[in-house]
Amino acid sequence: MTDEFTTDIYYDDDADVSTLDDETVAVLGYGSQGHAHALNLHESGIDVVVGLREDSSSRSAAEADGLEVVTPVEAASRASVVSMLVPDTVQPHVYEQIQDELESGDTLQFAHGFNIHYNQIQPDEDIDVTMIAPKSPGHLVRRNYENGEGTPGLLAVYQDATGNATERALAYAKGIGCARAGVVETTFREETETDLFGEQAVLCGGIAELIKVGYETLVDAGYSEEMAYFECMNEMKLIVDLMYEGGLGAMWDSVSDTAEYGGLTRGDAVIDDHARENMEEVLEQVQNGEFATEWIAENQANRPVYTQLNQAEKDHEIEEVGERLRDLFAWADEDTETDDEDES
Numbered sequence: 001m002t003d004e005f006t007t008d009i010y011y012d013d014d015a016d017v018s019t020l021d022d023e024t025v026a027v028l029g030y031g032s033q034g035h036a037h038a039l040n041l042h043e044s045g046i047d048v049v050v051g052l053r054e055d056s057s058s059r060s061a062a063e064a065d066g067l068e069v070v071t072p073v074e075a076a077s078r079a080s081v082v083s084m085l086v087p088d089t090v091q092p093h094v095y096e097q098i099q100d101e102l103e104s105g106d107t108l109q110f111a112h113g114f115n116i117h118y119n120q121i122q123p124d125e126d127i128d129v130t131m132i133a134p135k136s137p138g139h140l141v142r143r144n145y146e147n148g149e150g151t152p153g154l155l156a157v158y159q160d161a162t163g164n165a166t167e168r169a170l171a172y173a174k175g176i177g178c179a180r181a182g183v184v185e186t187t188f189r190e191e192t193e194t195d196l197f198g199e200q201a202v203l204c205g206g207i208a209e210l211i212k213v214g215y216e217t218l219v220d221a222g223y224s225e226e227m228a229y230f231e232c233m234n235e236m237k238l239i240v241d242l243m244y245e246g247g248l249g250a251m252w253d254s255v256s257d258t259a260e261y262g263g264l265t266r267g268d269a270v271i272d273d274h275a276r277e278n279m280e281e282v283l284e285q286v287q288n289g290e291f292a293t294e295w296i297a298e299n300q301a302n303r304p305v306y307t308q309l310n311q312a313e314k315d316h317e318i319e320e321v322g323e324r325l326r327d328l329f330a331w332a333d334e335d336t337e338t339d340d341e342d343e344s
């Protein structure tokens, strides 16, 4: 390992919001990322218009926040930068509606690479295609900006028709506050594949299974549901907070020597070579497009598997135990903003 990172990192000094003077940015969608990008850009002095369907329930929220809301088609026709912040599964459909509004030299901007990387959206060659992807849920992108802080983000250029795609994307990144924290250069392919792998194997899928299997192991052995919940679910946050602040070292330093020895000798017996091979297979299905094909077909079929698994997860005993316990203890009063924490 070298002491230099292999990627470029950009900060506020590398970006100039005035690059987008006299231009309009259309933010399509007003969910987790959409509301944060639209409000932050607006407060950075960039001309923003929000594009939402006539019957969108987000309309009143965007208008109450002082933003102008029009249809996606009108927003795209007025803008020279179109930021695609509707759900990934909806983007190809919205793109079909607005593609004729993209003129030569315009920018199509994303916060995740799925639809470009897996060819669900194939933009004309005369427009810039860029990505500024905050590595955080939208409500944090907004909260950090309001506090004068930044949120780390990724920058990628898929198509540079103008020759200024990077400069324009950096202006956008500065406008939403990412360049305050640092913007790391990557590619659509790398962002898409690492994001999908991470959420499947480690962050969302991996951690949820680790918690459930740990919980079930204790309960099946006769220990109480409450003890199993605290040990396997509740303490997870405390441990992860330490890692977030200071890496694995801060966590190992903070737990007892007994926990450290036990963890170091037993952890890799649980996440063993078999688990590693399974992770490699998950990565392969991301890389060869098998996962993308499956997820696109699942949506076309109205999500039968998703619906069933979503319900099964809600029905797991640990959820009911957790709800009961969180009601009984004080930590549950803390601000729990879960509605837009979709790790996507």
Ligand code: NAD
Binding pocket: 028, 029, 030, 031, 032, 033, 034, 052, 053, 056, 058, 084, 085, 086, 087, 088, 090, 094, 111, 112, 133, 134, 135, 136, 137, 138, 340, 341, 342, 343, 344
């Ligand atoms: P979201 O689900 O929070 O919000 C999407 C918004 O799109 C809705 O609020 C609504 O305003 C609009 N919308 C929904 N259905 C629509 C339809 N059928 N037609 C038109 N508009 C519709 O979405 P999000 O999580 O902000 O994701 C937006 C993009 O940001 C995605 O590409 C996602 O991968 C990316 N991203 C999300 C996060 C995250 O933490 N949420 C993080 C990084 C990148």
Ligand code: MG
Binding pocket: 076, 077, 078, 079, 080, 101, 102, 103, 106
């Ligand atoms: Mg236009």
Ligand code: MG
Binding pocket: 195, 198, 199, 343, 344
């Ligand atoms: Mg992610």
Ligand code: MG
Binding pocket: none
């Ligand atoms: Mg303990």
Ligand code: MG
Binding pocket: 112, 195, 196, 199, 343, 344
């Ligand atoms: Mg994701």
